[in-house]
Amino acid sequence: MERVVYRMSGFAMVALLVLLAGAAAGAIAATGASDAAVIAGAASYVVVLAMIGTGFTIVNPNNAQVVQFFGRYVGTIRDAGFHWTWPLTARTQVTLRIRNFETARLKVSDADGNPVEIAAVVVWRVVDAAKAVFAVDDHVEYVAVQAETAVRHLATSYPYEAHDSGRASLRDSAVVSEELTHELRERSEMAGVEVLESRTTHLAYAPEIAQAMLARQQASAIVGARFKIVEGAVGMVSNALERLREEHVVELDEERKAQMVANLLVVLCGDRAAQPVVNAGSLYS
Numbered sequence: 001m002e003r004v005v006y007r008m009s010g011f012a013m014v015a016l017l018v019l020l021a022g023a024a025a026g027a028i029a030a031t032g033a034s035d036a037a038v039i040a041g042a043a044s045y046v047v048v049l050a051m052i053g054t055g056f057t058i059v060n061p062n063n064a065q066v067v068q069f070f071g072r073y074v075g076t077i078r079d080a081g082f083h084w085t086w087p088l089t090a091r092t093q094v095t096l097r098i099r100n101f102e103t104a105r106l107k108v109s110d111a112d113g114n115p116v117e118i119a120a121v122v123v124w125r126v127v128d129a130a131k132a133v134f135a136v137d138d139h140v141e142y143v144a145v146q147a148e149t150a151v152r153h154l155a156t157s158y159p160y161e162a163h164d165s166g167r168a169s170l171r172d173s174a175v176v177s178e179e180l181t182h183e184l185r186e187r188s189e190m191a192g193v194e195v196l197e198s199r200t201t202h203l204a205y206a207p208e209i210a211q212a213m214l215a216r217q218q219a220s221a222i223v224g225a226r227f228k229i230v231e232g233a234v235g236m237v238s239n240a241l242e243r244l245r246e247e248h249v250v251e252l253d254e255e256r257k258a259q260m261v262a263n264l265l266v267v268l269c270g271d272r273a274a275q276p277v278v279n280a281g282s283l284y285s
Contacts, residue, residue: 002130002192005067005075010056010082017049055087064129065091076129094129098196099140103148105202108155110170115206118155118170122147122184123197131192139191146187147198154180160205170203237261 024045059065061080068074068090077083078096085091102121110116124143126132132139154176162169170176177199184195241261 002128003075005077005085007077007079007083007085010058010084013052013056013084017052021045051087052084053087055084055089057083057085057091059083060093062096064094064096064126066094066129066133067091073130073134078129092133094126094132096126096129098123098125100124101144101147102201103144103151106148106151106155107206108152110155110160111157112159114160115208116155116160116170117202117204117206118151118200119202120147120151120180120198120200122195124184124188124193124195126192127194128192131190136191139193142191143188143193147184150180150183150187151200153183160203170200173200176200 057065057077059077059080063080065077066073067077067085069086069088074086074089077085077091100121100123103119105117105119107115107117122143126139136142155170157179158168158170158172158176160170162172168175177197180198180200181195184198188195
């Protein structure tokens with residue numbers, strides 16, 4: 001787990017080194033040491049200074065540095081600025097910025113076995129720099145692979161279109177996005193990554209069946225439209241018969257009612273305008 005490493009201001013350490021150098025020079029001048037002692041003291045100071053200098057580091061805003069001491073994890077620096085930490089340590093920089101990854105257009109089979117093309121975008125960020133460095137080999141590549149895997153799994157779990165009422169489909173963006181985000185969060189948690197959001201950016205039938213599926217969609221739309229037309233026409237005919245009966249406009253027997261209903265349905269449900277016909281006789285002659 002990530003923990004905070006010991007650190008101090010880099011400027012304070014620079015000031016401390018300058019004070020120590022001044023104090024050492026004053027001590028040498030006061031004691032009147034020989035040239036050999038002065039050279040030895042200067043060489044020792046340079047060695048110590050070089051060792052201490054390995055502890056200086058700069059952390060950019062919205063970044064973190066994972067600190068290792070000879071292969072052992074000692075902590076993480078998250079605060080931006082000029083710092084000094086343990087010398088002789090190796091530091092790995094990890095960005096904490098919000099990033100996004102868009103998958104390629106994947107060709108998979110949906111729950112009904114139809115080949116579809118699907119792509120998604122994933123918005124994520126690193127929340128545990130230690131896990132991002134040590135738990136996986138490359139956390140950026142890990143997110144990319146897991147995103148494509150989750151999109152493939154999601155596409156096989158839902159049909160492209162829900163032909164049954166109450167059944168979710170890939171076209172239900174809210175349901176699909178929520179499930180994809182939940183699955184990616186579970187997959188990416190071990191890498192110290194938090195998935196903020198994911199959404200499908202492309203969804204279509206594969207080219208080899210796109211034309212056939214388009215014809216089916218058009219047929220379904222036509223059937224639905226015809227159903228609405230017939231439903232409205234039946235209501236209008238029923239209302240017309242009821243009005244004629246209530247207002248005593250004309251008395252109709254069952255055969256005349258049937259003829260009237262047929263004529264009205266033809267007029268209301270037909271694709272073309274009705275042609276008027278003048279009837280010189282009656283229904284029975």
